[in-house]
Amino acid sequence: xxAPRRLYEASHIADGVKLVAKLQQRxxxxxxxxxxxxxxxxxPPPAEAGAEPVELREAxxxxxxxxxxxxxxxxxxxxxxxxxxxGKGACGHKVSTFVSxxxxxxxx
Numbered sequence: 001x002x003a004p005r006r007l008y009e010a011s012h013i014a015d016g017v018k019l020v021a022k023l024q025q026r027x028x029x030x031x032x033x034x035x036x037x038x039x040x041x042x043x044p045p046p047a048e049a050g051a052e053p054v055e056l057r058e059a060x061x062x063x064x065x066x067x068x069x070x071x072x073x074x075x076x077x078x079x080x081x082x083x084x085x086x087g088k089g090a091c092g093h094k095v096s097t098f099v100s101x102x103x104x105x106x107x108x
Contacts, residue, residue: 059097
């Protein structure tokens with residue numbers, strides 16, 4: 001029995017790679033900070049009108065061993081009623097902190 005014919009040849013793959021490279025160059029021309037090392041310097045998108053303001057906190061990162069600022073992504077209520085706010089720190093590690101009852105009541 002004969003082996004089946006190949007669907008794709010090396011020229012097909014080479015053409016596809018060239019096309020993707022052209023598309024990537026076009027994207028980088030339009031927005032140089034969309035890929036590569038400049039991505040870290042790209043400012044966040046502007047907040048929409050009427051959107052909830054971003055809450056920032058400081059907490060101790062166990063991986064780095066330093067106090068880091070982080071954007072609050074969520075809140076958990078513990079069994080004893082304490083509030084835990086969590087998110088990702090500037091270092092990229094998960095960080096959380098507990099909020100006192102007074103702060104939780106006033107939202108500060």
